Amino acid sequence: MTTALPRSRDEKLTIAWICEDLEISRSTFYDWRAKGRAPRCIKLPNGDLRIRRSDYEHWLDGREDCA
Template sequence: MTTSAVRSRDEKLTLTEVCEELKVSRSTFYDWRAKRRAPRCIKLPNGDLRIRRSDLDHWLDDREDAV
């Protein structure tokens, strides 16, 4: 794996970036989080959330419909 590939998998996304990618509102994301249905998050000391690219990708893979 190249350095850039490792870096992109370890990239920390902002909540805004994740919501834009998923096309959901912030309130929907927080609702999922409250119900423990959101991807794993990192809570920073200032309260902001970050989501690792690899955690988001894994979370999406787990929700893929295998029809």
């Protein structure tokens, strides 16, 4: 079960949270990232990645199918 989406638009989401929400593996996320298909990421000084909630929502909106 996916945890609730953080409330703040500036909230930083973890890759683990994104993968759980999308029901994808970590390797799928990193494959999308390598191909330029993942949401925009912030790379922290320790090498970890985070995604702003607003960037994630914008990325999801861009994937809606109008068919």
